[in-house]
Amino acid sequence: MPQFAKWNYLLFNNIYPMISTADFSSLCRKHQLAATHQRRVIYETVMSLDGHPSPEIIYASVRKKIPSISLATVYKNVRTFLESGMLREVSMHHGSMRVEPNESEHHHLVCTRCRQITDLEPESLRPRMTRIRQRLPRGFQVTRISIDVLGVCASCAAKENSNSMKPTRREKTC
Numbered sequence: 628m629p630q631f632a633k634w635n636y637l638l639f640n641n642i643y644p645m646i647s648t649a650d651f652s653s654l655c656r657k658h659q660l661a662a663t664h665q666r667r668v669i670y671e672t673v674m675s676l677d678g679h680p681s682p683e684i685i686y687a688s689v690r691k692k693i694p695s696i697s698l699a700t701v702y703k704n705v706r707t708f709l710e711s712g713m714l715r716e717v718s719m720h721h722g723s724m725r726v727e728p729n730e731s732e733h734h735h736l737v738c739t740r741c742r743q744i745t746d747l748e749p750e751s752l753r754p755r756m757t758r759i760r761q762r763l764p765r766g767f768q769v770t771r772i773s774i775d776v777l778g779v780c781a782s783c784a785a786k787e788n789s790n791s792m793k794p795t796r797r798e799k800t801c
Contacts, residue, residue, distance in 0.1 A: 668692050670708065679727045680725065685701055734749060734752055737777050738779055
């Protein structure tokens, strides 16, 4: 079985449903936050973007709806959503911050070249998760287990292979 086909069945759909104004207000009440217009637009933007957007990507999209919004405001609200539990931070150690609304247990495939992050179903790592939980130090309280599988995505691998196939250009000598 080709590598792509092997992993294809493990991937989640990274697109999330839109939320109504009433649902957003209710969600904010649940997390003890004021349901402001800016927060709603930022949250809806995160929900509408594919994958695991950075605050800069969120900002670029939010500016189309609120041109006067600042990057600092987007960062502040993203942090507020993270602290309240409305969003989750992904791959905190891979460069820029990435967020996601996917609250279900899952892991990530991370391309070390382009930094693309893709959800990976927990079933693929279930036996390993059991062993990890069994080996934790006594008294350690787990809040979340997140595994990142690092590698090179198919797109970057294809680019790398096509570049290595090109003949190198020789310089003329006198």
